[in-house]
Amino acid sequence: MAKHTAVVASVVAAVSLAITAWGTYKAAQVADDQLSQSRDDSAKEDRAQASRISVWVEGEKPTRLVLANRSLDPAWGYVTIATQDELRKDEVPGRFMGIGVLPPCTRLNVPLSKLGTDTQASFHLGKSAPLAFVGLTFIDATGSMWLRYPSGRLEPATFNAPSEGRLTWAAEKGVEVKALGDCSKEP
Missing domain, CATH: 1.20.5 (Single alpha-helices involved in coiled-coils or other helix-helix interfaces)
Structure with missing residues (x-):
């Protein structure tokens, strides 16, 4: 047992x-x-915020740069440009033109005439220009830096942009500012 x-x-x-x-x-x-x-x-x-910020070029020639921030938070932005050689070598550019605050839920229509002659030429694809438009580099509300390409691709930026200043195109004469509808926290 x-x-x-x-x-x-x-x-x-x-x-x-x-x-x-x-x-x-x-x-x-x-x-x-x-x-x-x-x-x-x-x-x-x-x-979340980065996915709601975009950039593109409009106009037949083109004539304007459009920056849209569909988030409820402001961001700090820079137009990012590179030489043709840098683009061929797939290098991230080191040239930034500060555009300042991208206000929440806003679209900025920036005439290319507001840019310098070399920078204006960078938006005309297919023409020889000393510089080429790369995209919009911006710092979101959490302090993270992102690069948005005109194609829509978004990636974390791994380079150092200049420090924030007081410049903002939203207050500039000639920049059309439009409020965007349907801005929310959810994409």
């Missing part, structure tokens, strides 16, 4: 150990899934 009791106790202990191991394995899977979801949510949150 003692032998049978010892065998039954051993079997019960082994089954109990197996159930505990399976439970621990499942708990680890759930924790890993939660961590992965948390990382995804954090990445989305980091990009």
Whole structure:
């Protein structure tokens, strides 16, 4: 009888150990899934404002640069330009023209005539120009720096832009400022 009791106790202990191991394995899977979801949510949150800021060029020649901030927070922006050689070498440019504050929920229509002659020429694709328009570099409300290309691509900026100043195109004569509708925290 003692032998049978010892065998039954051993079997019960082994089954109990197996159930505990399976439970621990499942708990680890759930924790890993939660961590992965948390990382995804954090990445989305980091990009939330940046994903709502865009830049493009309009006009047949083109004639204007359009900057739109559909977020509820202001951002600090720079027009980013590069030489043709830098673009061929896939180097990130080191030339910035401060445009100042991109007000919340606002579209700025900036005439290219507000830019210097070399910078104006950078917006005319296919023509030889000393510089080429790269995109909009901006600092979001969290202090993160981003580069938005005219194609719509968005990536974290890994270079140093000049410090913020007091310049803002939103207050400049000749810059059309339009309020945008439907600006919210959710993209």
